[in-house]
Amino acid sequence: MSELKGACIIGQSGGPTSVINASALGAIEAALDSGVITRVYGAAHGIKGVLEDALYIMEEEDRDELKRLRFTPSSALGSCRYKLKDPAVDDTDYKRILEIFKKYDVRYFFYNGGNDSMDTCNKISKFMQQNGYECRVMGIPKTIDNDLTGTDHCPGYGSAAKYIATSCKEISLDARVYDTGMITILEIMGRHAGWLTAAAALAGDDAPDLIYLPETDFELDTFLKDVETIYRQKGKVIVAVSEGIHDKDGKLIAEIGGAGGARDSFGHAQLGGLAATLTALVKEKTGAKVRGIEFSLLQRCASHVASKTDIDESYASGKAAVENAINGVTDKMVGFRCTRDGGYKCEIALLPLAEVANTEKKVPREWINDAGNGILQGYIDYALPLIAGETEQEKENGLPRFAKLKKVLAK
């Protein structure tokens, strides 16, 4: 494979995570130090930055400040939720991307995102090939949802799981402090896959009594009976639910609130999220004090409790994308191949973009109990290594010191 000199673009896409910037840093540092890549650009707000000719010059950044990206949550370059059209239908965007690539002599494109982003990578790469423009395209995975196929797990998941398990342990102690009854309902992200909600089980003795994932159908009556039974026995119940739980017809439980849906004992329509809906229903059924808690954005940005394993692997995945591309690899997503027998080991694997794009990996049914309300040891063995180790985040005045980039635009 001949050496391909030229610039690179690194972009970030989709919902942010605590460690997506660690991946970006891995890629940026490898590119800056490569001796082959002539210029390193960061796309402002992902592919939108390419389309809008808004590229930051990474050589202008202070290297020590850049290193703080390792411990800075969210997408430092900005993100987007822009889905490219099918080029057979409308290739306007692709032509524009090619124009920008030519303008800046871009020969490497690294895109950091979930399965939509891998689809974007795949389409761009095909278009460049069809137009005879040599450009190596690599996907760098990120998603707290952990739903990318082909890889053992996704960068971002371990840190979100660590936040969820840590918070479950803390809430469990708090919820048991009085000798009076209480039911607590935790709403956790995950529309189609229950990986994040499963992480509640990592809290061990402090894990929720009941855990519901979207991988099984949710029966409201059975749920209410299960909660009431535990409440009558123990006085305290903690429940974790994925935002995506649904009934056997696929209807989201979150949507039974609102007009025509669940009503409280005063006949008021229940609005708000899933936690609010279930809180009202459980309150009515049991008469208990019920508290709903949504982990909300915190589960994807709580970098202060990020997993060291996740940070290190995220960095490694960005670095591997650049190193492999320089060595001639293209059209691949960097994934992980892991073994757990005899201690956790994680190696880089290169997966065809086309196989990863637009598919979803669910929690295996055999890791969920028969009743569909609990998580089994198989999952625990899988996930515990991913939350291992503490962040070495720098602090200033008792608070995280995040990277502040100059973001000098290329002209």
Next chain:
Amino acid sequence: MSELKGACIIGQSGGPTSVINASALGAIEAALDSGVITRVYGAAHGIKGVLEDALYIMEEEDRDELKRLRFTPSSALGSCRYKLKDPAVDDTDYKRILEIFKKYDVRYFFYNGGNDSMDTCNKISKFMQQNGYECRVMGIPKTIDNDLTGTDHCPGYGSAAKYIATSCKEISLDARVYDTGMITILEIMGRHAGWLTAAAALAGDDAPDLIYLPETDFELDTFLKDVETIYRQKGKVIVAVSEGIHDKDGKLIAEIGGAGGARDSFGHAQLGGLAATLTALVKEKTGAKVRGIEFSLLQRCASHVASKTDIDESYASGKAAVENAINGVTDKMVGFRCTRDGGYKCEIALLPLAEVANTEKKVPREWINDAGNGILQGYIDYALPLIAGETEQEKENGLPRFAKLKKVLAK
């Protein structure tokens, strides 16, 4: 002062904090090592454990396990929200407490709580004196609300403030990740005093654009206009509100939801908390994407991000209560007297229980801007030292390892 030999009881009361167990540990260790206190009992669920003769024998606990209380959130002995009656009206409880004190030869009573708990201490002490029973009574402060009078600040506040400021920094980065508009509304605890919400200002450049405390009247129309103005200018708005914000007539803004209150554009009544109510109103006014986030229980139990300063001071306050009582002091709450010029210094102060009981300290008006929607430097200078330093919490499998007490009951 002659040496008073006898047993002691340590109890915890009111809402838990990340560091109330650090205070308990300070008291327990000082008592166990005193050579004067003959037996150390922990009351199960505060004063209810005394009334119900449910006392744990602290000598039965493993000393190394006990030390983990320093980093274990919530009230390890159990808490209660039990308010003693006025003894002039009904002295049944007091007689029962005296009976238990005599049964176990209790000569020292240490109560760890907020202003209600200081009232409990005060009443018990007076009753014992009136009945000629020698017993030294000391209050150990705790409250994330920071609203106890006479003391510079309260154990528990620094850790809750650190959680809030850290989360605000992280959410600020997350909320700015897309180039599309978004408004985020953060609901923070504090019914009467805005200390916790003020902590959002500690996030500096990442602090919310608007911050509202219950110390000023909240004008809904002005609020909506302020949010819209910033939204039109910057595209992103982050707002922090105390749960206790109210209009000029004292009506809680949280209560404008519900039947007869705020309705969304479909005419549905708005239920749920303050964040949900304001989210619906702001959405209607601006047409923007609006997200409400409640920090909920996490702000009072997130020990993984507790302040080292707070942990150390909490421990010191428990220890000082025991040491002073042994030296003859009674009817006092342990408080802090602090200086900040030339570096933060914090000393123990002993405050008369009667002065602390049932009073509340608010955020000074001069630390809030004229418009009542921002926090000034005076507060920042006051609060920054309180969130300094990181916890040294032990981890096991990537998660906090909390104390597990045996809780052997005295018979």
